[in-house]
Each structure stands twice: as C-alpha cells, then as structure tokens.
Amino acid sequence: MAVGGDTGAVVFYPAGRDLLAWSERHAAGSAPDRWPYGLDRLDAHLPRVAAQNLPDPSAAARALRRIASIVPPPRRRGRPAGVTWDENAGMLLATTPGLRARYSGVVWLTDSVMRRGGAPFQGMRRALRRLDGLWVLSDAQVAPLTAFLGDGAPPVHYVRFGVDSEFFRHAPSPTRPLVVSVGGDRDRDPKTLLRAMATVRAARPDVEIVVQSTTDLDPPDGVIVVPYLTHAELRDLYASASVVAIATRPNLHVSGMTVGLEAMATGRPLVITRTPGMDDYFGGTTAARMVDVGDADALARETLAVLDDPASEALGDAARAHVEAGYTTTHLAGRIAEVISAR
Template sequence: MRYHICLSRSVDLSKFHRDAQLDQCPRHTMWDLSQELDATVHHPDAKAVTWIDRRLAKLTSEPEHWALARSLINKLTANDLVFCTGEDVGFPLAILAGFKANRPKLVVYILEPKRLRVRALLKLFRLAQSVDLFLTNTQLKADYLRQYLQLPQEKVHVVREQTDVRFFCPGPVTLEKQRPLIASAGLEQRDYKTLAEATRDLDVDVNICAVSPNASAKTRVAFPEVMPSNMTAHPQEWRQFRQLYRNSDMVVISLLYNTYSAGLTTLMEALACRRPVIITRTPGLTERLIDLGVVTGVAPGDATAMKQAILNFINNPELAEAQAQRGYELILQEHTSEAYVQDLVCQFKQLAEHRACFHSDGNTLNEPLKAAPLPTSTASLNPLNPS
C-alpha cells in the first residue's frame, strides 16, 4: 500500500523538522506521520490552477485544492491510501474519486460537519461512498456524522487533540513580574472583549499572542474597541510564545460560542507547560475537561464569572498549582503528538488491510460508485480530463 498525505495549505515540513531539532519550534505531526508511513506529501499549488479549478471552486474549497485533486486522481489506484487533512482538500478528491473505478482509499478529516455546505456536499455527492474513513476531533461530531450519513461505527474515528510535549513543557520563569501575568493566544473564535472586561480593573497584566495559522478574512474574533492599558496583543515567535506560557500565572482562553472546538490547540499547549487554565465552556473536549476539574470553565460572554475565576487562582495559588498538575498529567497520558501519530498510523494500516469490505449500497470498494451528477452549472465539465 502506498500512503499519501494531502495538506490543506502548503507547509515546508522539512524546515519545520530542521527547526524542531534545534528547539526553534514544535514538531509537525504531518512530518512525523509521513516518516512513519513512508508517505508522499502533496501540497496545493496556486500555479497549477486552471479555469476548470476556478469553476469547480464555486462548489467548495479553493481552486488550488481542485488542481491538486485533479493532478492526483488519475495517478491513484486501489493500492493507494490518501489522508486529506481537511474537507477543503478532501472533498474535491472524494468527489472525483466517485467517478473512478479503481479508486484509492480515502481518509478525510472534517472539522465542522454541521456546516450547511459540508452537509450539502456530503449528501449531494454521496461522499460516504467514496470516503472510507472520516476523522473528527470530538465524540459529538463523530456521533453527528454517523447519524447524518447512517455510517457504521468503524467509518468514523475521533482523533485525540495533541501537542508536542518536547517543545511545550514546564520551564523556568524568566520575567521579573510586578504583578500576576495572564497569558492568552489565538484568533479563531476568540472573545478578547470579554477578557478585557474581566481584567480591566484587576491588578494584572494580560499578554495575548495574537496569531493563528488558520486565520483568514472570515475569522471570528472580538477585540475591545479600546485596548485596556494592562492588555497587549501582538504576534510572537515560537520560543517567545512558549516562554509566555512559562512566565504566566495562568492562561485564559476566552471564546465566542462555537461548536467546532476552537481553542483546543492553545489549551493543549498551556496544559503541557503546566499552567492553570480558565476557558469558555463550549461543547466537546473543553466541556469534558471542565467537568473533570482539569480546567476551570465559564459561560460564554460572562465577564463577571471570568473575573471571579481569575481572582480565585490569584488568591489560592495552591488551587491553581493543583489544577495545573492535573492538566499536565492528562497531557502526558493522553495528548502527546507521539500518541496522535501512532493512532493515525494504526487506523490507516487497519484500513489498508481490509480491501474486501463492502459499501452499504453493495458496491465493492473497487467498483465505480454511483455518484450523483455534477450540478447543472458545471455539468459540461469533465473534472478528470479537462481540455
């Protein structure tokens, strides 16, 4: 079996690996996965885009994702297994695979299965027939996918959240603080307006690493109209960012209400650095960790409750330390990048060994699937062999 990894955006994994070896940044799990599987990594390339990709992108994804899917589909056979790191790159390949007889095994990670466009595409193109394994990051999302697509248990897998505990780990404080320091990070679904309101009158400093690898013009983030004098927000390089966690007395992850598990990357990093965490309660893993007492939760938009949680940690340092230790132990037990990679390797190899299973409609995996036709606006296009 030949393994492939299709990335949603172009990333220089080799440079990530070199820098990680020098402790310049965390390791990239897709580099580690590619080494474990001897997989070929494919990147979207804007230079490969043609007019047909721009037309197909009206359905979903970006033109470069369609260009990547078209460049791969005719090279892939039943002896290939392809892991797509997001629906943006996975759906174009799955749609094209529906028109192919000797199709590859497809694994697609879905972050937001309840989004209208995601749900529509899943049904319109019967993607449950061309995707062999769906991955997502919470049990709630997995249950929804199984119910919505009527999938058996084994076709949806919940992947663990992870962080690189070699990079994000406890370390010495390097800052001479005059008062408690609160750290925060990220842009996706962040509610810094509530954090500002909660801390405006407190004798604390708030330092925000305002950067997100997935941020775009559509990113939802709420900043206060006027930044309080005790709050700063700016990007930081990796080691400076790690030291922010280590220097902080606590990490506060203030979120807008969302159902796709925003804030989990920051949560994993903070716990790995053995910092106590206050986070907005949202469905999924965050809610479970709050209920377990691993982190402290507050309701969305509740600045008063957030302020009280912050004061509780400041006034009870032994409580903050005990919670930080519980979180740190949980990370080491369940959420390391090594465990994440091995979980994926196990899932992919198990899938690769079961070529004789059947789809629910009776088609074997190597038969052409009865895919729905393309919508009228693109019915004249041949996505596999454009002129």
C-alpha cells in the same frame, strides 16, 4: 497528480505550506513537530510515511477536479493511503489518483452547516463521501457530520487532539503574575474575554495581561494585545504566564483546545469556556476550570481564583501530567493510524 513510490501513507498538505521550511524550523527548535500537527509521528505506526503538497487549486485544476469527481479515481492496491488534516484539503484528496485509500479530518464543516444550512456545502459533501474514512476532534461533531453526509458515506471517527509536549516543555513557575490569552479563530469571543480581563485588572492592578488576537476591539487599560506570535514566542509567553484564559462562542469543534493543551503542557493552569466536547479535553483535572459561554464574570472570577491559589505550582504539575497522559501528538498519530487501519 499521481503519487509514486512504495509508501504506506502520504500526508498531503495545502500547496502554500512550505514543508521544508517547517522542518528546518523544527530542527532549529523554533517549531513543534517535524510536520504540522505532528503527522510525521505516523511513521511509528505505518510503514514508509511521506509528506507532499497538494496541487495549487487554480481555475484549470478546479475544472479538472470537477470532471474527475464524476468518476472518482480508483483505489490502487499496493499504493499508499492519502491523509489530509481538514475538509478543505480533503476535497482535493478526493480526486487525487494513485492511492489505495483516502482519509481526512473534518474541522469546521459541522459548525458551518449548523449556522448556514447544508445547501452551500454540497460540493464538499460529495467530495467527502468519496473518501474511505473521516475523523473529527470533538465527539459532538460525530452525529451531525454523519447525518449531513448521509447513508453510504465513510465512517466518522472521534479522534482526540494532541500537542507536541517536547516543544511545549514544562517550565518553572513564574515570579510575576501574568494572565495570557491566545487565539483568533472564528469562534473566539474577544468581547467576553476583554470584559473579563478588565475585571481582573480592577481586582488585581499588579497583574499583567497579554492577549494575542486580531480583534479590533479596544483593550481595557493594562491589557496588551499583540496580533501575531511565532511558535517560539508563544512557547516563551506560556512559560511566563501564571494562568491562560480563553473565551469562545458556541461551537462544536472545541475551539481553544490547541492553546489549552499547549499551555497545560508548559505547566500552566487553564480557564476556558465550556462548549460541547470540551470536557473530553479538560475535564477530570484540577488544572483546568470551565465557565459558561459569554460569562465574563465567571471567567474573571476563576482567573482570579487561580492567581490567588497558593498551590499554583501543584496546578502546573497537574496540567503537565494531564497532557502527558493522553494529549500529545504521539497519542494523536496513534489514533489517526487506528482510523487508517480500521478499513
């Protein structure tokens, strides 16, 4: 697929992502940012930024990409740079012609290699080595990804994540105690979370608890589990919460940071598992408390401490200020623009 037009950058999304529908939801106030991950905000830093879908990865297309991967497409001066969010899209970007350079984020690869070894990911390694620059969302990923890619690979940059603080706006403090937990990625820890929530309910039967998760574990009495929430429903749930609690397994990609930042943008204190890189996101603020991996007792204890804190409104203000100071999609786009401009 050739790229046309005199643009500074083209942001490529997977074939199944309906960019028009996303933009329409954003215009209606029901989705954050005009494009996913706020990459539309690159237009404040780069001239003529456009969005486009990657080709559908059909069997025929995969065969063509294998052929193209033998001789990577040339870098075309005067053409746009290509940008993708994660390594799966980055593999397609590696063989997309008509670009002057190619840049991608890497999200899950470091954890996959750590758990399974590098052998299953050699195809991805070859593809990523053909790009011009990569970024990760945790400083703990930089060294292992650099080592896995080897000498001669593109530079790996640490880029802090951000959320749409206009969509996840600061909400007044709730009038009823509610604990919320959100997220079902592969590194969430529902077992520890639900054990902690059982303890919270035993100590404070008046507290409501809502967990968004696809777990098949039976929730404790008084804990409501919902499998899915739209962005608008999620925003409203944060606004109703007294505190947001997140439990994760060991990981390098800072699982839980998106929910944590969205909740804090809404003005909600956070209790979250400390994993490598988490301090960069939630250290240095009274609005976030971190506990050890798998420690359900500590997660419950810190959640109860926030619920019982008479200064909860001040914690909410501190949470919002923390996000505004450096963790919005405006900040994120600026950091990605620096990666593109660094070459």
